[in-house]
Amino acid sequence: MISWVSSMPNKFSVAFSYYFKNYYRSKSFYLMLALIIIISGIMSYFSFRYQSKINTFLDRFDSTTITTSLKSRALDYIWSFVLVDIPVYAAVFFGSPSISSEIEDRTAFHIFSLPVGRMTILSAKYAAAYAATVLISLIYIILEAIITIRIYGTIDMSSYLLSLMLTLIFIASVLAFTFFISSIFNRNIYAYITVLIIYFLVFNAVDVITSLLYSTTSPFLLNNAANIIMEVFVNINLFTFSPTISLSPASASKIFLAVAVMIIYLVASLAAATVLFENKEAK
Amino acid sequence: MNVFLKRLLIIAIALAVIAPAIYYAITLNNANQRQSDPLYYAPSDTNVLGYVNYNGTHFYVYANNRSYGLIFDTSSLSNVNFSRISSLMHGNGMNGSTFNSSSNFTSKTNISLYADYKDYSIYVIRNLSFAFIGLSITNQTLYLYESNGFIVLGNLNGIYESINATLSSRNAIGYSGYLNSSANVSMAVFNVGNKIVKSVYFNLTGNNLTGSIRFLNYTYESYFLSAISNMKGAKIISVHDFNVKFKLDIRSLISAYDLMGVLNAQ
Amino acid sequence: MNIAVNKVSKRYGDIQALTDISFEVEGNGCLVLLGPNGAGKTTLMKIMTNIIRPTSGEVRINGINVREDPGRALASVGSLIEQPEFYPYITGYEALMFTCMIKGLSQERCISEVNRVSGLTHCRDYLNRKTKEYSRGMKQRVGLAAALIGNPDIIILDEPTFGLDPNGMMEIREIILNLKNVKLIVLSTHLIYEAELLADHIGIIDHGHLIHFGPVEKDRYLEVRGRIRGTDLKLNGVDIINRDENRIILRKNSDIENWEIIKALESSGSSIETFDYYSVIEDLYRNSVSHSDAES
Numbered sequence: 001m002i003s004w005v006s007s008m009p010n011k012f013s014v015a016f017s018y019y020f021k022n023y024y025r026s027k028s029f030y031l032m033l034a035l036i037i038i039i040s041g042i043m044s045y046f047s048f049r050y051q052s053k054i055n056t057f058l059d060r061f062d063s064t065t066i067t068t069s070l071k072s073r074a075l076d077y078i079w080s081f082v083l084v085d086i087p088v089y090a091a092v093f094f095g096s097p098s099i100s101s102e103i104e105d106r107t108a109f110h111i112f113s114l115p116v117g118r119m120t121i122l123s124a125k126y127a128a129a130y131a132a133t134v135l136i137s138l139i140y141i142i143l144e145a146i147i148t149i150r151i152y153g154t155i156d157m158s159s160y161l162l163s164l165m166l167t168l169i170f171i172a173s174v175l176a177f178t179f180f181i182s183s184i185f186n187r188n189i190y191a192y193i194t195v196l197i198i199y200f201l202v203f204n205a206v207d208v209i210t211s212l213l214y215s216t217t218s219p220f221l222l223n224n225a226a227n228i229i230m231e232v233f234v235n236i237n238l239f240t241f242s243p244t245i246s247l248s249p250a251s252a253s254k255i256f257l258a259v260a261v262m263i264i265y266l267v268a269s270l271a272a273a274t275v276l277f278e279n280k281e282a283k
Numbered sequence: 284m285n286v287f288l289k290r291l292l293i294i295a296i297a298l299a300v301i302a303p304a305i306y307y308a309i310t311l312n313n314a315n316q317r318q319s320d321p322l323y324y325a326p327s328d329t330n331v332l333g334y335v336n337y338n339g340t341h342f343y344v345y346a347n348n349r350s351y352g353l354i355f356d357t358s359s360l361s362n363v364n365f366s367r368i369s370s371l372m373h374g375n376g377m378n379g380s381t382f383n384s385s386s387n388f389t390s391k392t393n394i395s396l397y398a399d400y401k402d403y404s405i406y407v408i409r410n411l412s413f414a415f416i417g418l419s420i421t422n423q424t425l426y427l428y429e430s431n432g433f434i435v436l437g438n439l440n441g442i443y444e445s446i447n448a449t450l451s452s453r454n455a456i457g458y459s460g461y462l463n464s465s466a467n468v469s470m471a472v473f474n475v476g477n478k479i480v481k482s483v484y485f486n487l488t489g490n491n492l493t494g495s496i497r498f499l500n501y502t503y504e505s506y507f508l509s510a511i512s513n514m515k516g517a518k519i520i521s522v523h524d525f526n527v528k529f530k531l532d533i534r535s536l537i538s539a540y541d542l543m544g545v546l547n548a549q
Numbered sequence: 550m551n552i553a554v555n556k557v558s559k560r561y562g563d564i565q566a567l568t569d570i571s572f573e574v575e576g577n578g579c580l581v582l583l584g585p586n587g588a589g590k591t592t593l594m595k596i597m598t599n600i601i602r603p604t605s606g607e608v609r610i611n612g613i614n615v616r617e618d619p620g621r622a623l624a625s626v627g628s629l630i631e632q633p634e635f636y637p638y639i640t641g642y643e644a645l646m647f648t649c650m651i652k653g654l655s656q657e658r659c660i661s662e663v664n665r666v667s668g669l670t671h672c673r674d675y676l677n678r679k680t681k682e683y684s685r686g687m688k689q690r691v692g693l694a695a696a697l698i699g700n701p702d703i704i705i706l707d708e709p710t711f712g713l714d715p716n717g718m719m720e721i722r723e724i725i726l727n728l729k730n731v732k733l734i735v736l737s738t739h740l741i742y743e744a745e746l747l748a749d750h751i752g753i754i755d756h757g758h759l760i761h762f763g764p765v766e767k768d769r770y771l772e773v774r775g776r777i778r779g780t781d782l783k784l785n786g787v788d789i790i791n792r793d794e795n796r797i798i799l800r801k802n803s804d805i806e807n808w809e810i811i812k813a814l815e816s817s818g819s820s821i822e823t824f825d826y827y828s829v830i831e832d833l834y835r836n837s838v839s840h841s842d843a844e845s
Contacts, residue, residue: 011620014650018639025638025679106634110644110695113598113630113705114651115623219312253311260308264301271297275290281601283561285617286602 011116015124016131023132028093032136036086040143043079047147051075072152073159073233073249079144080163080230083137087171088199088226090136094129095178096195097188099277104187108282122277126179126270133171141167159249162232166258170226173262174199176269177222183276199223219257222265228258321354324435325455326448332455333470334462341464345455350444352437403428403446408436479503481525490533498525550611550625550702550733551575552597557606559592559757566592567757570606578749579729581765582737583834589757590737591631594707597735598628610703624652627701629709633692637681641672641691644680645698652699659698666694669724671717685712693721697728704728706736710743722746741831751830753837760837770827771799771810779817784810798827 023029054074058066099122102108111121141164148155181198182191203223210218217224231250325332325345333344343354397407405428412421427436428446435445448454461471466486473482478499485494498504504525511517516532552574559567567589574580582590595601597608599619608615613622635644642663649659667673672690680688689712696704709725710718725734725747738744744751745767753761770790777797782789786803787810797819799810807824814821 010653011651014647018636018643018647021643022636022638105637106632107636109595109600109630110633110635110648110692112600113623113626113628114648115620115626115653116651117620220308257308257311260304260311264304264308267297267300267304271293274293278286278290278293279602282595283601 011120012124012127015116015121016127019125019128020131023094023128024135029132029136032090032093033139035089036136036139039082039086040140043082043140044143044147047075047079047151051151068152068154069156070234072148072154073156075148075151076144076155076160076163077230077233077236079140079147080233083140083144083167084170084223084226084229086137086140087133087167087174088223090133091129091171091174091178092192092195092199094132095175096182096191098125098129098179099182099273099280100185100188100191101182103280103282106282108280112280112282118278118280119274122179122274126175129179130172130175133175134168137167137171156233159233162255163229166229166232166255166262169259169262169266170229173222173266173269174226176266176273180269180273180276183273183280220261220264222261225258225261225265228255320456320459321356321433322455322459324354324430324433324445324449325352325458326350326444327453327455327457328444328474329455329458330474331470331472332458332462333468334464334466335469336464336467343462344470345441345445350438350440352435352441352445354445355434355436397426400428400443401446401450403430405439405442405446487533491530492533493520493528493530495526495528498527501525550577551609552580552703552733552735553609553612554593554597555607555609557593557596557603557608559589559596559601560604565757567596567603570754570757570759572752572759572762574733574735574750577729577731577733579725579734579736579747580750580752581744581748581830582735582752582754583741583744583748583830584737584739584754585838586739588754590739590754591707592757593754594628594630594705594735594737597705598626598630599623600630625702626705627696627698627703628705628707629689629692629696630705630707632685632712633688633695635680635683635688635691638679640677640679641667641683641687642676644691645676645695648695649698652701654699662698662700663694666697667691669697670694671720686714686717689713690717693724697724701732703733703735706734708738709736710738710740741828741834745828745830748830751833753834755838761833765830767826767829769801770829771801771807771824772827773797773799773810773814773819773821773824775822776820777814778819782810782813782817784813787813 054071055066058070058074097104102111112118145155145160148160177199178191178195181195185191185194199222203221207218207221207224219225228250232255233249235248235250235254321343322332325343326347329345329347331344331346331351335342335344341356345352345354394406394408397405399405405426408425408427411423411425425436426439426442427434428442429435430449435442437445458471461473461484463469463486466488468487469485471482471484472480480503481497481499483494483496485492496507498507504522504527507527508519508522511519511527511529511531514531516534518530520528520530522528554570554572557567557570558565570589570593582593584590592601596603597610597615599615599622602616610622610626615622635641639647645663645667646656646659649662650656654662663676664673667676670690670693672687672694675683675687676691680691683691689709693706693709696706696709706725710721713721722743725736728734729747729749734747736747748765748767751761751763751765752759774796777792777794782799784805786801786805788800788802790798790800792798797814801810811821811824
């Protein structure tokens with residue numbers, strides 16, 4: 001037992017580097033990389049081209065004095081507006097086929113018969129997918145900081161770092177969710193479709209319905225919790241029937257709520273994925 | 284390890300993290316619900332709902348035939364220092380307290396605890412003299428309570444109805460779409476129960492007032508149209524069935540009451 | 550080196566894939582699981598290697614339950630189950646290094662191990678290519694190399710010569726013949742010739758039942774063809790299993806020499822055209838499977 005436990009970290013790191021290689025060499029990774037470069041380029045162009053529009057954007061809301069710091073936060077809000085969907089697509093690429101492909105592509109015959117616990121395999125694969133997604137997202141996030149500093153000469157570092165930290169938590173959460181869905185199926189296509197349907201159709205439908213019925217957003221939906229990534233810059237959420245409009249950053253309680261929701265998804269999804277993966281059979 | 288035990292352990296650990304996280308999230312969410320929207324404190328059966336943004340101080344107004352109230356978000360106050368009220372209310376010295384001298388409130392104000400109602404403390408302000416946007420109130424007695432950074436100020440019925448609205452979720456959040464928070468003044472009047480109009484909405488930004496009135500019959504609509512077309516600085520935007528949209532420069536009116544006067548005269 | 554299969558059953562929905570399979574093998578040698586397609590050989594091997602779980606029963610390798618502690622139970626096992634597949638963007642070399650390091654060997658040791666097994670299975674030439682570019686035979690060789698890596702005491706091979714060219718088949722059989730002197734090998738095949746060549750123990754599986762299990766005494770059975778005369782060889786330690794005018798099958802019960810049997814046959818008036826070891830496995834298989842079919 002002791003030797004088994006002590007060998008786990010070593011086996012984990014071996015499996016992690018193995019899976020990470022398989023991720024970063026994959027077509028999915030290069031496709032995401034190309035997309036992120038294109039999106040970053042477009043965002044950079046628009047940030048320079050239409051920086052005067054930031055003032056117009058701010059004028060629409062409050063008469064609060066428009067400071068450079070507020071402008072930079074508004075720009076970061078716009079960048080983060082795009083950012084919240086990037087981990088979702090990356091997670092769909094890397095997470096959705098993570099477990100189902102073991103069965104569909106028959107790699108499970110080799111992997112499952114190795115002297116390594118399935119929990120180690122799952123956690124290593126999850127960590128590798130997480131690293132690949134973070135790597136992709138970081139390109140965009142770092143460019144966001146560079147462009148903001150370039151335009152305004154400053155960046156609200158505390159909001160930026162907070163947003164970065166929340167992005168990292170969100171990536172962990174959405175990736176865990178895709179792993180869970182993937183562990184249900186033995187075919188990649190079902191996992192892909194289910195993740196997309198749940199995230200973009202079911203979540204949005206529930207959101208619209210609760211917004212209509214109860215005049216509030218559903219804070220317990222992962223996509224709404226993800227909005228905190230942009231709301232830490234400027235607390236604007238116009239995408240519901242009860243919009244939030246404030247040029248102040250989101251309150252601490254709102255941030256904690258979003259983090260709690262993400263952690264709930266993260267832990268519940270990973271636990272469910274682990275139990276399902278433990279029982280997975282390559283028939 | 285036994286497979287069943289391993290599965291049990293995973294589920295137990297997950298539940299140990301998730302259960303408190305869910306509890307924490309629900310608690311936070313309930314708190315956020317209260318904090319996030321000022322209209323949460325306005326009762327749903329209100330007839331008049333308004334938003335006023337004056338020199339950086341903004342507040343919401345609600346009223347019906349029994350009650351009225353003003354909702355202030357303490358975090359957004361600049362000219363009026365309501366946080367002092369809040370701190371006083373939570374301290375011991377209730378009597379003889381004063382507002383900040385820089386406020387538009389007179390200094391002769393007494394705040395004292397009036398009653399506890401459903402876990403909220405209601406305070407009474409006697410001899411309140413109040414001057415705000417051409418509106419002046421002298422030696423009035425008003426009541427207030429504070430909840431999650433919001434202060435509701437109004438008559439006693441207004442306070443009770445506000446507290447009940449927060450507890451029963453029968454609040455005015457659903458009406459938020461009628462108000463334009465980028466205007467200086469935005470008002471919505473509906474369910475008034477008279478024979479002339481069904482609803483009135485208007486927004487005041489600077490000196491420009493844009494409004495929309497839905498009449499109950501063509502007679503009063505035609506009176507209004509003839510009146511407004513003769514007013515200096517007024518312009519009709521559209522007429523559709525019983526609905527009239529108009530625009531006017533309030534400098535052409537002595538005060539907002541003139542508009543009502545015009546209507547009453549008709 | 551011990552594998553104990555204890556009352557293992559496996560059900561897929563309405564299909565009973567395995568029923569109450571029990572056996573135990575110990576020490577070096579080769580156990581061949583023989584049976585027709587779909588008999589349950591691969592299912593049993595998947596249970597032995599934790600790829601699937603039994604509906605009931607258990608498999609213990611060196612006394613450790615495979616299902617409960619696969620990390621320890623499979624530490625001394627190398628396996629090749631079905632057609633092996635590897636992650637597409639990984640090279641064969643990386644797949645072997647991963648397999649080796651997961652078995653707990655150091656990086657230096659793994660480098661020499663990969664070198665050794667890739668030489669043994671003749672896959673060294675294409676190890677640096679990504680596995681998605683491999684042909685079926687290439688994957689089979691790398692899969693076999695992965696099974697042999699780390700020099701495991703127990704090797705479980707599911708149709709290891711499947712997909713290989715004739716040379717490849719011969720090479721693999723040669724490797725197994727060498728290994729079985731020092732390792733415990735469990736191998737499945739539906740080729741009787743292969744089983745005949747490699748088996749020390751034979752398990753015949755049909756319709757999910759283990760219908761025969763036991764050691765193979767292939768050197769004890771003889772088949773003589775020609776013109777057979779006389780009803781008794783008058784030779785102690787030799788039983789006649791089957792005979793007609795052109796063929797006689799004999800079983801040696803003692804260390805009697807073959808030339809003594811030839812001499813006895815000739816003295817009874819028989820003329821011998823061929824004298825060879827008899828394929829007992831084929832006989833066993835034919836009898837067992839036809840019996841099983843009749844019962845089912």
